[in-house]
Amino acid sequence: MKIISLLFVLGFWMVSTFSLSLRAEENRSTKDITTRLESLFEASKKVNLEGPEKQKSRDTIEKAMDWEKIAKLCLGAKLVKKNSGKNFEEFRNLLKDVVIRTAFTRLDKFWETNTNYKFEKIEVQGDSAKVPTKFFVKGEPFELEYYFSKKGNDWFIYDISYEEVRYSTNISEQIDAFLKEGNFMTLLSKLKKRRDDLIEEASKPKKT
Numbered sequence: 350m351k352i353i354s355l356l357f358v359l360g361f362w363m364v365s366t367f368s369l370s371l372r373a374e375e376n377r378s379t380k381d382i383t384t385r386l387e388s389l390f391e392a393s394k395k396v397n398l399e400g401p402e403k404q405k406s407r408d409t410i411e412k413a414m415d416w417e418k419i420a421k422l423c424l425g426a427k428l429v430k431k432n433s434g435k436n437f438e439e440f441r442n443l444l445k446d447v448v449i450r451t452a453f454t455r456l457d458k459f460w461e462t463n464t465n466y467k468f469e470k471i472e473v474q475g476d477s478a479k480v481p482t483k484f485f486v487k488g489e490p491f492e493l494e495y496y497f498s499k500k501g502n503d504w505f506i507y508d509i510s511y512e513e514v515r516y517s518t519n520i521s522e523q524i525d526a527f528l529k530e531g532n533f534m535t536l537l538s539k540l541k542k543r544r545d546d547l548i549e550e551a552s553k554p555k556k557t
């Protein structure tokens with residue numbers, strides 16, 4: 350009887366310890382993720398400043414994204430498999446260029462209207478996390494959800510949703526529609542043109 354009682358106590362202790370360890374890990378992850386997002390929000394305010402702050406903030410945002418996963422989600426499993434290797438690598442790099450160059454043209458303007466935010470309940474499951482974030486722009490609320498994946502000790506954004514529509518789904522649908530009339534190489538050419546247009550736009554003197 351004493352042995353059974355001892356085993357029960359030991360089992361209870363192990364379960365309790367494991368549960369506390371999981372909660373501690375989740376708390377650590379939650380803190381790391383919120384710190385990551387806060388630093389990205391601060392960086393996004395400086396993407397169009399003159400001087401070294403501009404490139405520093407852009408690098409911060411670029412390096413916080415899981416571009417491999419983003420590209421795979423946008424392209425879809427079948428097309429990733431069909432266009433593996435050099436084609437996929439080119440697609441990933443072009444998609445990255447187009448996304449960040451498009452975003453940089455307006456990211457800082459988002460904060461010019463005294464925008465503020467608060468994080469809702471962060472959901473952490475293993476190496477994945479979802480962060481609902483409520484923004485207030487001129488007093489009007491709206492919500493974005495940030496999706497994170499963990500690599501090593503760092504958390505990276507791989508998707509964002511607005512009104513329950515995920516960015517990757519939106520891009521994927523556009524790609525599917527395009528490929529019904531064109532082929533993958535034409536898609537790459539279209540992305541190249543869009544990237545080049547964005548580079549040209551950025552090089553033009555700003556209107557005063």
